[in-house]
Amino acid sequence: MSSQQLPLLEVPVTALAQAQRYPRLRYMGSKYRLLPTLAKVFEEVGGSTALDPFAGSGVVSYLLKAQGFEVTSRDYLNFPVTLTKAACVNQRQRLSKDEVRSIAEGGNLDGRDFISRTYRGRFFTPEDQLFLDSAWSRIDRLQGEKRDLAIAALVLAAARKQPRGVFTVTGLRYDDGRDSLHKPLNEHFVGCVQAWNDAVFEGQRCQSFRGEAVEATPSTDLVYLDPPYAPPNDDNDYLKRYWFLEGLSDYWEHGTASVMHDTLTRKLPKRPTAFGSKRTIEAALAALFERFSGSTIVLSYGSNAVPSVDTLMAMLRDVKGSAPEIIDLQHRYHFGTHRNAARREATEYVLIAP
Ligand SMILES: C[S@@+](CC[C@H](N)C(=O)[O-])C[C@H]1O[C@@H](n2cnc3c(N)ncnc32)[C@H](O)[C@@H]1O
Incomplete structure (x- = not known):
């Protein structure tokens, strides 16, 4: 320095x-x-x-x-x-062991399948996609900061399982054999809840x-x-790299209609900002x-x-x-x-x- x-x-x-x-x-x-x-x-x-x-x-x-x-x-x-x-x-809110277990292993409460249908064969294994859909069916019943914690853990787990943490390419082109890319997503999720739980502290x-x-x-x-x-000579677009995490953070609530079905990755449109050019x-x-x-x-x-x-x-x-x-x-x-x-x-x- x-x-x-x-x-x-x-x-x-x-x-x-x-x-x-x-x-x-x-x-x-x-x-x-x-x-x-x-x-x-x-x-x-x-x-x-x-x-x-x-x-x-x-x-x-x-x-x-x-x-x-x-x-x-x-x-x-x-x-x-x-x-x-x-x-x-x-x-001061933390997710309890029972809450984590129910999200990670409890199964789908309402049969939702947006992620499995939309991203089949593109991102994550079919089991991981089933987990994301079923986890969200349970997270939707949480409120307030517990809900924020659970979504934060889901986002972190998805980012950690995706090669290089970005969603610009499908498949395993960047798979270097690392364990983190092969561990089931629900196991990542449990570890990520632990990490967020440990980060909680009381301040201003x-x-x-x-x-x-x-x-x-x-x-x-x-x-x-x-x-x-x-x-x-390049772009700095955050949505181009992290659109899956953005969609996952509200179960595509605001973006379902705008999913670009004619794209290979089924991404969300870029969001222009004056800081982008x-x-x-x-x-x-x-x-x-x-x-x-x-x-x-x-x-x-x-x-x-x-x-x-x-x-x-x-x-x-x-x-x-x-x-x-x-x-x-x-x-x-x-x-x-x-x-x-x-x-x-x-x-x-x-x-x-x-
Ligand atoms: C360089 S990153 C910030 C990194 C952050 N300090 C950290 O340590 O992780 C820039 C951030 O600005 C956000 N962003 C881009 N345009 C914006 C805008 N017009 N208003 C608010 N946020 C914007 C992006 O989504 C991105 O998260």
């Missing part, structure tokens, strides 16, 4: 240790590996309320909660919101909403901005900086994306009246194939604008 002279405070070990217990979801752009740096930055910034409007895997919201902030999480996708409800909004009151980042209420001491990084991202970031100018803005961005860090520094200076501080870290991305390996090494910036 190379960092400019920023006087970072030590973070209480317990907060970071708690954050590192967050169940690990393979997610594009997730900041698990930056937790120690972000924890120091948040400690330095201080305050009591924080907004994480691009929550993604939810790990940074969870870190902020562990550091004692009242956290408001947000994402334009549903499943990240469910994960943050399970681990941040939820202060937290909230989580689905919606556009720029529509979040600008009233917190700290705002952590971790938008999709717009690459110069190099042509629109700069204006979208400018609008965010303006909206949250009353808070300390902590921004994550990458050197392999547009706009450049110099542009971002200038934009923040314009809004805040003084230059932000900057930390840069060498970062190796797990995503990408050999063909675009050059993009895997990048500098990860954290800009801090008080």
Whole structure:
């Protein structure tokens, strides 16, 4: 790590240790590996309320909660919101052994079969698909945070069983023989419930909403901005990679009608966002900086994306009246194939604008 002279405070070990217990979801752009740096930055910034409007895997919201902030999480996708409800909004509910057993082994309560019918031969084994349908028939009878926990475990289990955690290809092209790809999904589910149960702890009151980042209420001491990084020659579409998890998080309630039946994977349509294109991202970031100018803005961005860090520094200076501080870290991305390996090494910036 190379960092400019920023006087970072030590973070209480317990907060970071708690954050590192967050169940690990393979997610594009997730900041698990930056937790120690972000924890120091948040400690330095201080305050009591924080907004994480691009929550993604939810790990940074969870870190902020562990550091004692009242956290408001947000994402334009549903499943990240469910994960943050399970681990941040939820202060003390856990699923009992009996509840887990009934979801994992109890069988289908209402005969639903949307997943088995729609994804036959595409994703997961027939037994796994039967499990997903029957698990949902039982989860639908749960309420509140227990329901969030069960959905979070189902999402995590599906992601762990899918090669590389993304749903852009069907079949087992990336099957490298790992046990996790062959373990039955209901067994994954039991392990994932355990992981979420273990992550539950009591902190300050937290909230989580689905919606556009720029529509979040600008009233917190700290705002952590971790938008999709717009690459110069590629796309950064989250739904293209994780649409199955999005559908699974509400049993395709909002997307059943829009399942693209003429596609090989039966995916959901992409959901456009101004952060998805190099042509629109700069204006979208400018609008965010303006909206949250009353808070300390902590921004994550990458050197392999547009706009450049110099542009971002200038934009923040314009809004805040003084230059932000900057930390840069060498970062190796797990995503990408050999063909675009050059993009895997990048500098990860954290800009801090008080
Ligand atoms: C870089 S990821 C965030 C990663 C997260 N900090 C973590 O550590 O896992 C960006 C997130 O922004 C979300 N997103 C994309 N466009 C959005 C928008 N216009 N409003 C809110 N969320 C958006 C994506 O769904 C994705 O979860």
